């Protein structure tokens with residue numbers, strides 16, 4: 001951790017004076033909390049510990065809690081508070097037609113193999129799921145069912161609604177935006193026809209219930225593993241392995257892993273790399 005970052009004075013101007021007097025956030029009290037988050041959700045904040053603790057501290061104060069011990073106790077008693085904390089920590093960037101090379105590889109693969117069920121784990125707010133459906137529809141394939149799962153319940157609600165700000169649609173060719181979205185006051189909403197082919201679920205990839213989602217011929221697991229340490233990356237990939245049939249296809253984000261997952265063969269194509277289950 002950079003020393004200048006550690007020494008930076010906390011901005012407390014937004015907290016009222018009475019509350020300020022009672023605050024006592026000692027980072028040593030938060031070690032167990034960070035450990036619990038890592039254990040249960042895979043999220044490893046070791047490299048951004050200081051900044052993450054400031055976010056958690058702000059969250060605690062907003063919920064009228066004065067130190068990390070109070071927060072830990074409150075989380076033990078309230079599943080709702082825990083979901084709110086995880087939602088706050090896992091706001092991830094996503095947008096339409098991200099790493100589009102993978103979609104081209106998928107289209108090629110589908111010329112040879114029958115694909116009916118795809119999983120996006122994680123789907124975040126749904127941009128990836130709808131991108132795949134749009135891309136395939138453009139090549140006359142609208143017979144695919146896509147399941148999207150994510151740990152962030154707010155992101156799942158957005159995915160279910162399918163309405164987005166202009167910024168996340170930027171990479172999408174204007175022709176497709178006009179064809180498949182309806183503009184409301186300040187959002188673009190996806191054609192309801194696509195929604196019929198989707199199923200979004202609030203789900204932790206490390207929970208046993210994840211293993212019961214069924215089988216998927218193709219899994220997209222992009223831009224999440226980057227938040228995990230090596231052990232958790234391997235555990236998440238082992239869970240994904242169980243949901244794929246032999247010959248099934250796996251896509252990960254370009255910065256997600258630096259090893260070939262156990263039980264997979266790596267393939268490199270002009271449009272990017274991917275993995276096939278052995």
Ligand SMILES: C[S@@+](CC[C@H](N)C(=O)[O-])C[C@H]1O[C@@H](n2cnc3c(N)ncnc32)[C@H](O)[C@@H]1O
Nearest residue numbers: 090092093094122124151152204205222223224
């Ligand atoms: C940057 S987004 C990636 C979204 C999309 N796949 C993409 O590539 O644009 C990362 C997502 O991973 C989700 N996530 C983090 N840990 C998770 C876990 N243990 N189980 C399921 N989702 C998780 C976060 O909530 C976040 O929405």
